[in-house]
Amino acid sequence: MTRIGAGPPYDSARPGAVWSQATDGFNRWVAGDPAGLDDLVSVMTPVLWHVVRAYRLSEQAAEDVIQTTWLALVRRRAAIVDPVAVGGWLTTTARREAWRVSSAGSSRATPVDDEDLAPMLPRQRSAEESVLQEDEGNRIWAAVDGLPERCRRLLRIVAFENRPDYRELATELGMPVGSIGPTRGRCLAKLRVALMQAGGV
Amino acid sequence: MSDLSREALLAIVRDVWEKNDPVPEHLVTAMQATAAMAASDLDVELMELVERSTELAGVRGSTAYTLRFVHGDTDLLLRVAVDGARSRVDGWIVPPEPMTVRAIAGSEPASHGAVVSDSGRFELTDLPLGMLRLRIEPHDTSRPAFATPTFEI
Incomplete structure (x- = not known):
């Protein structure tokens, strides 16, 4: 890693x-x-x-x-x-x-x-490394990676940012400002289901 | 597991991205150098990087790329090439005017200087590999010096 x-x-x-x-x-x-x-x-x-x-x-x-x-x-x-x-x-x-x-x-x-x-990169990452990870890690990653693109981006930003500006996020994601909160909730629900189906966690 | 809290789910998201798309090893050090150098000479005006291209020169495994910086009306085009353990920079300033260009390397205290020719060309050879920036000093002392952001050879 x-x-x-x-x-x-x-x-x-x-x-x-x-x-x-x-x-x-x-x-x-x-x-x-x-x-x-x-x-x-x-x-x-x-x-x-x-x-x-x-x-x-x-x-x-x-x-x-x-x-x-x-x-x-x-x-x-x-x-x-x-x-x-x-x-x-x-x-x-x-x-x-x-x-x-x-x-x-x-x-x-x-x-x-x-x-x-x-081929010029000095390090090999991502896919190659995940192969080496334990099986549970693979399944959790697959659950996150398999989310719809909008959810992947939104959850990654929300997870690492303190309090992202919903107005700007809405513009970037092509969504009404008021729908960011509900969308985040739906994305988290999708992730919860995907994790259950993956048998992870 | 169905009752995973929002915080627990977001912690999982952080964890998988840290594992599957980790921060490149050199990045923190490189950004510390960039920020420190920019902060150390706030009196020097910074040029802005507007273009970057990579060309893969196959011979002897060497690499070259071009960078373009602007500051006011001055345009600076650089071709940066790696050759073995050293590197060189070929530059072109438009419009041409009498200037001294200095390469400041993070790894060596000595700076490498060159004067821009009448046609705006200059070359800096035998440079070390690693973090580098150029400082450009117009011979017209009424004009401020300016410098490129740090880039890597």
Whole structure:
């Protein structure tokens, strides 16, 4: 399993800790401690990765979006008046950029297909790794992966973000604002059924 | 299992994505370098990456790609090529004007410099592999320096 080597790993059991760690890092950076920025990047980059990858961007395009997001933070630091909001500011900025890039099509961001680049990648991931995972892990993954695209994206974003902006999500998913909450409920119900059918959990 | 709470289901979703689409190993370090370098010289104006392409040059397993940055009216086109353990950057600035271009590598303290020719061309050779950024200093000192975001060779 490839895990990030630097910084604290994302804690699935206590996702709320991420946001307070982000705020703490931001506060120390603003106070003049460069290590605060390092910590902020370390704790939030994994969250940004999962949010951005929900938009079906290639790995390279996702990395570019995340880099753009961090540059935006450094340049527009003054825009973040409330340090508690830094995590949400980052995920919102990253989602807007990911949405913009994915809407613009692949011509600019990724002129080369992932398939063509795959042989050059230094690491083998995803499908190959899941084969090695225990059977239960495979079945749970199949349940999540088998959800309709809209549910896959919505649940991935909701799972990693603190409080996503429903208005923007609705635009991106082509849905009325008021239907995001009910749709999330239906997607969770679909997942619950899929997990039961898979005999997992 | 049918009574899995919303929080438990979302924890499952987080867990499977972390396992099946993990964060690339280099990403946190690369983003720390990007953010730190951008923060360290806020007085230098940053260029914006507007285009990136990858070309797969088959010979000797070397790789090359092109990057295009803009800042105001200045356009910067780079061809970045890996050759063995070193790399080189061939650049073109439009419109051409007298400038010094410096490559700042994350792995080596020494910077590599070149002056832009009358036609706007420059080349930087024998660069290390890894994280790199270019800093462009107009000879007209009334103009601010500008720099590219960090990119990787």
